[in-house]
Every structure is written in C-alpha cells, then in structure tokens.
Amino acid sequence: MTSEPPPSISSAPTAAAATVPGEASLASESWTRFRSNRMAMAGLWIVGLMFAVAIFAPFIASNRPYYMVALKRSLAPAAAPAEPGKPEPPRTVVMTKVASFPLLHGLTKEDLRWLMYPAAGLAVWLFRRRLTARTGFIAVTAAVAIIEITVAQHKEVMDWTNYRAIAAQTKWMPPIPYGPLEQESPQYEPPGNTNWMGTDDLGRDILSRLIHATRISMTVGFVATSISITLGVLVGALAGYYRGWVDIGLSRVIEVMECFPTMFLILAVLAFLTPSLFTLMAVMGLTSWTGTARLVRGEFLRLSELPFALAARALGAGDRRIILGHILPNAMGPVLVAATFGIASAILVESSLSFLGMGVQPPTPTWGDMLSKARSGVISTWWLAVFPGIMIFISITAYNLVGQGIRDATDPRLRE
Amino acid sequence: MIPTLLGISLITFMVMKMMPGDPAVIKARMAAGGNMQEVPPETLERIRKTYGLDKSLGEQYVLWLGRMVTLDFGESLVDREPVTKRILERLPTSLQLSVGSLLLAYMISVPIGVMSAVKKDSFLDQATTFGLFVLYSLPGFWLATLALVFLCGGDYFKLFPSSGLSSMGAENLPFGSWVMDRIWHLALPLAVLTYPSLAALSRYSRSGMLEVIQQDYIRTARAKGLRENAVIFVHGLRNSLIPIITLLAFELPSLLGGSMIIETIFSISGMGELTLTSITSRDYTMIMGIFTISAFLTLAGFLLGDILYCVADPRIRLQ
Secondary structure (H helix, E strand, C coil), X not given: CCCCCCCCHHHCCCHHHHHCHHHHHHHHHHHHHHHXXXXXXXXXXXXXXXXXXXXXXXXXXXXXXXXXXXXXEEECCCCCCCCCCCCCCCXXXXXXXXXXXXXXXXXXHHHHHXXXXXXXXXXXXXXXXXXXXXXXXXXXXXXXXXXHHHHHHCCCCCCCCCHHHCCCCEEECCCECXXXXXXXCCCCCCCCCCCCCCXXXXXXXXXXXXXXXXXXXXXHHHHHHHHXXXXXXXXXXXHHHHCHHHHHHHHHHXXXXXXXXXXXXXXXXXXXXXXXXXXXXXXXXXXXXXXXXXXXXXXHHHHCCCHHHHHHHHCCCCHXXXXXXXXXXXXXXXXXXXXXXXXXXHHHHHHHHHXXXXXXXXXXXXXXXXXXXXXXXXXXXXXXXXXXXXXXXXXXXXHHHHHHHHHHHHCCCXXX | CHHHHHHHHHHHHHHHHHCCCCHHHHHHHHHCCCCCCCCCHHHHHHHHXXXXXXXXXXXXXXXXXXXXXXXXXXXXXXXXXXXXXXXXXXXXXXXXXXXXXXXXXXXXXXXXXXXXXXXXXXXXXHHHHHHHHHHHHCCHHHHHHHHHHHHXXXXXCECCCCCCCCCCCHHHCCHHHHHHHHHXXXXXXXXXXXXXXXXXXXXXXXXXXXXXXXXXHHHHHHHCCCCHHHHHHHHHHHHHHHHHHHHHHHHHHHHHHHHHHHHHHCCCCCHHHHHHHHHHCCCHHHHHHHHHHHHHHHHHHHHHHHHHHHHHCCCCCCC
C-alpha cells in the first residue's frame, strides 16, 4: 500500500450507495482503496490485457489477411454461342479484382465464442443496475442460448491457402502473420526477423502459439475456479450456518478431501476419463474447493453470531434470505481473495498438467505443452524454455497481485 | 482419525468403481498375457469368485477396507509385481525429496520471517517480501526446465547432473564422497521444490513473530535487561513458531504433487514418476495403491503437525 485513502464513505458517492447504503459503500470504499494500490492496479491491467489478447487472438496472430484484393484470372464469356461442328472461338483472358476478407471468413466457433461471451458479459454488467435477480437470470440465460445457437449455426471454413505467399494488390496481414497450427516455417528456428520468438519442433511460430494459448489458460483459470468457489461457498455456508450435525458431517468431508494431494487426485481421475478441456476444468474445480469451504465456514460461524444476522432473524427472515442476502455479501471479501488466488493456482495446475502431457491435448497450443518441448528437444532451444514460462509467470503474478490488492482493500483489520 | 480413514477408503472405493472396463476381464486378459480377445464365461466366473467381485457392493467395500488396512493392493497390471512392493521401492526416494525440502524450507523461512519481523518496514524487510513474492509466482517446473536447459549440459553450462540421484558406480565410493555425490544430484531438485513454499512460510513466521513481539512478557524480558538476541530467540521464537507448525500438514500434499513434476523433469525414479508411468499405461491397481498411500502419508503429516503443535505449546494436550 502506497497511501491510504481518506476513510470517509462520502469520498466515493455512487448511485447505488443511495439505494443500498451499507453494502455498496463497503464495495466502493474497497474499490477506492484497491485503486490506490499501484501494484494491484498493474496486476489488474495485465489481467485485462491478457483477456483482450485472448479475445482478439485471431486478429493479432493469424496467417489470413484481414482484407485482400487479388487479381483473378478468368476467361471472358464467349462473344457468340459456339456453333456445332466448329472449333470454339478463342476467348480473352480478363483480370478482375476480387476483394475478400479471409480472416473474418475463417473465424472458428471458438473465435466466435470468445468474441460474444465477453461482449454479453459487458452488456449485463453495464445494465446491472436495471436488472433484478430474476431479470438478470433471464438475461444471462437468453444471452447464453443466443450465443450457443449462433455458434452452432456457424460453419468453420477449412482454408489452407498460404496467403503470405500470394501476390496481391492489397493485402492487410495481422501484425503476426502466422497461424498457431501452421507448419510453414523451418523447424527449431531461433528468434529472428521473421519468427520473432522462433519456431518449435514442427516449424510453428512460437509467438502466435503463445497468443492463442492465452485462451486456454484464461478459460481454465476462470471456469475451474468458478466451479470450486461455488462448491466451496455452498459447503462452507451450510456447515457454518447450520452448525451441529451438518457441520460435523461436512467438516469430515472437507478433511477427507484434503488428505488427497490435489495433483494425485486430478491425475488419478483424469486417467479414467477421456481428456478434454471440459473434463479438465471440471476435475480441477471438483478437487480444489476445500480451502474455500473452510474459509467460508469460518466466516459464517463468525458472522451469523453478529447483531445484523440476529436482527435479520428477529425480523422473520428465512434461512435462505439470511444466508444469501445478509451473511454472504459480508463474507464476499475473503471469497473474492480466494477466487483470485484460485485462478492463479488453476493456471499453474493447468500448465503443469499440460507440461506432463495430461492436460489439454495437442495440437491445441497451451503454455505448459510448449514448455515441455524445451525438455524433449534434441538440440538446445532456449527460446522454447524461456518464452512460454514467462507467459505463465506473468499471468500468475498478475492474478496474485490482484488477489493481494483485494485482500489489503477488504481486510477490516487494515481499515483505519 | 478413524472417520477420516473410513472416508478415505470410501473415496478410493468410489474412484475404483468409476474406472472403465470390467476388472474381471482386465484380470483375465492380464493372466493370459494380454492377448485374449474373448474371455470364456467360466473363467470370468472363477475370477469374480476369487476376488469377491460377485458379492454385493457393501461386501466388496468391506473387503476393500480389509485390504487397505493391510496395505494389500494386489498386483500391478503391467509387470505383475505386488503394488505395495513397487511403491515401497520408490517411496524412500520421494521422501528424501519432500522431507529434505520441508526441512530446508523451514530452516530458511523461519530466520527470514524473524528478521523481517524484527526489522519491520526496513528496506531489508520490503526487499525480502518483494523477492519472495516474485519467487512464489515463478512456476517450479519452469525454473526446473530452465535449470535443465542452462545448467545441466547442452550448449550452455554443465554444473549439475541432468538426471538420477547418484552417479554411475556411486555405491563403491567412500561414504563422504557418496554423500557429496548425492547432494550434488539433489541440489537442483531440492532447490526447485523448496522455493515455492518459502514465501508463505516466512510470511506466517513474520506475522507470528510480530504478534509475539507486542506481548507483555517480551517487554518484561527486555525490562529485566536481557540481550535482544535472548529476547527474540529464547522468549519470542518458540511462541511465534506455533502458527507455522500447523502449516506443515498443509505443505505435505503440495510437496508430494510438486515432487511428481520435479521427479519427471530430473528423471528421478520416485513415486511421482511411478504415478505418471502407471497413468499412461492405465495400470489401475497401481494407481489405486499410490492414490491410497499418498492419502495415508498426508494423514500422517496432519498427525505429525498435531504432535509438533503440542511440543511447541505445552498448553495444548493431545487427546
């Protein structure tokens, strides 16, 4: 923390602060404190940048031009219909200009998902004040349905044209003119003017693969952590709120789960399942929720004794309402911290699994898989060892910085 | 203890039942050398009877419980050796790594924590905090790969061996040189395995020490004229250790998981390597054995943590 913001609620008045006084001011006060933490803000910017890279990956690195005008040779239509028995009259060759958008044309289903989900998320976020719990749920469901239908309708184009080699009148290539799966360059090419970060054992451009691999890490980090946090909050809230036998039973379950080293558990389960991104995320989420459950249980044990929870009960609020509406919002700080650190560790676990060859299967580019190439290579290839590792390091550091920032900003003990 | 053990047995049993394929068919194929396409029904019947697979789920679970308690996990599907024997062969190597790394981590991080607590907010404190945070975010398998590429031969430096735990013919060396050889081989794996836990441990040791320093008895110790070293190391240290001892138990699972990757990178034939090879060859009995034993080891770690807790703080008694 570099400097402390003035400890007043009025310093950050928001529209929501007027409607829901306690809650929103706590959040906005925390945000003010978070913003004054330069390291945490840097981490947040890096995370944002990584998501931007993941969303626009094909527009940054692809072997297809955005826009191309090529001269197409074709024969002019015959002047007169060919008469039977006579040779066809010679036709003239005409060059016509053909404009095309190969990049947009060749977007995959995955590209579409990556473009549409963040946009939908942003829209929901912008209109969050207008949405109630019910309309919000409907909006999110509708958005998911629309996106999935659009994606299902979309046809992927198999376009193996080498656009870099085509001489065209106008050709706007992306800044990195190599596709992540394209094996056009020489193998084990050290970093240079053509391949800025070199190429791997199959002659694929490292930089392009790094950019596209951002998607896997971001998805796995986000989805696996969402699963584990949901599960952890559920178990922890039930144990901490109802106490007694529920608590004893659930605590035992937590204890038992903690006896299995997470890596072993994940690998043992993955051994029986067909490897795919989805199973990977599900297994990771289902095996790493115990920490959150412990944390939330503790928070619920503490908070449900406090006057505000007792007051809600005295006013006749039901269990569901007290848990979701009163206690959970007050426990969100530590949960958010755990989630952010959880994303960092999920990225680490995913890349170690891919490194071991047990994660996302090739040829999908992942940082861990790319890093493992450095070990198996016959010749010393420092660029294979250095660049993917740097990406893993930067993303983990960014999330850890954000997590630390949130902890500093929400910890009541640090509040003046 | 007992309920946790029961829970472990239940989870392993469930995972075992999740496995694809009929275990009796797998067993029959294994007995026939792996080239039996159609297994005769009477053979299946016999196998089911011998291994209790014809019994109800409840009875099968009780059988599994009995085998688990006696550490009898059957034979490996690959080389038909007893699973327990294979694991016990590999266990010392992995324990060398994880116990060594645990000791190293505590030996380094406790002094760091104490130092940054005593010199709170000094440049040294901030520098170590920052340095440890960076180390914490460095993925271990990346550093290990870098070390392998840059320090273990290839086109760059050759300072450390790239694989194994001892040189060729190390058994014939005199004891002193043997130890040196082992340390030379262990240096990189241990270092890579240890540094990720340094940040958390020294943070906890720092905050523990900070809390202790503000106590009345520390002021009393200073007031009666003890030297600062005596105040910190005799009166302060022991009390500040209590919170980080509980961390010991939580370090163990991650160490076991971490050593799996490190063992693979440095080609050390321990439990981790065994796990990976048995997963790639779908050696289900071996996987179950390793899975259960690693849970037992973690449980033992929890127990050790409890015992040390009582040693450090006599006010707490084991029930």
